[in-house]
Amino acid sequence: MSLPPGQRDIGSFPRFGIPFWEPPPLIAQPALIRVGGAVAHPLEVPVSWLAKLQRRDIVADFHCVTGWSVPGLRWSGVAFRTFYESVIVLEAGPDPGVSHILFEGADGFRTTLALADAFDDDVMLASQLSGTALDSDHGAPVRLLSPKQYGYKSTKHLCGIELHTREPVDGYRQGIRRRFLRWLVTPHPRARVAEEERHRYLPAWVVRGIYRALIRPWVWAYSRGSWR
Numbered sequence: 001m002s003l004p005p006g007q008r009d010i011g012s013f014p015r016f017g018i019p020f021w022e023p024p025p026l027i028a029q030p031a032l033i034r035v036g037g038a039v040a041h042p043l044e045v046p047v048s049w050l051a052k053l054q055r056r057d058i059v060a061d062f063h064c065v066t067g068w069s070v071p072g073l074r075w076s077g078v079a080f081r082t083f084y085e086s087v088i089v090l091e092a093g094p095d096p097g098v099s100h101i102l103f104e105g106a107d108g109f110r111t112t113l114a115l116a117d118a119f120d121d122d123v124m125l126a127s128q129l130s131g132t133a134l135d136s137d138h139g140a141p142v143r144l145l146s147p148k149q150y151g152y153k154s155t156k157h158l159c160g161i162e163l164h165t166r167e168p169v170d171g172y173r174q175g176i177r178r179r180f181l182r183w184l185v186t187p188h189p190r191a192r193v194a195e196e197e198r199h200r201y202l203p204a205w206v207v208r209g210i211y212r213a214l215i216r217p218w219v220w221a222y223s224r225g226s227w228r
Contacts, residue, residue: 004193013138024157080123186200
């Protein structure tokens, strides 16, 4: 099958993130998703509530902004729009001017989606991969999945959802202190794979080679089992 520009099938699905050498986070029990921001009533939603909502299955490719892809993954979960309309609208009372959603993971990763992107048909809160519950490598107990965007939009270990009436200034991962890293990974606000929106400011052809040179050795090592 053909892949989007600049992507390569690496034949495995590595655990990846920034920094990708740290172990997965410990998840408090019971696992909760905090809902806050531009809402009338902040919530703490048990992850177990997702079982009460309509579920769906999709087959989708996963594309990392650094240039690797995993085609044909089978995901199961709850469409984000279903969660928004069934839980956030009814229980939290969102501001009518909400335009962006910030998603936070238990690993400290934060990313923002425009509301229109978050409402795409294939965006979901995924809890299963290939018919089994997510493991700690891939975002247990539940993660955001947005297949049409690069993987950094798909927050793992989801523990917080914030509603905003404009794009939040601090809408990306906290803790990237080195200036060159902040510059290197500055995210595109849409990050659409089809448009090759890899970086907020730099054209795709500039960052392709940089990402590949820096990341390829780590992905190569993982695909041979040396990360475990």
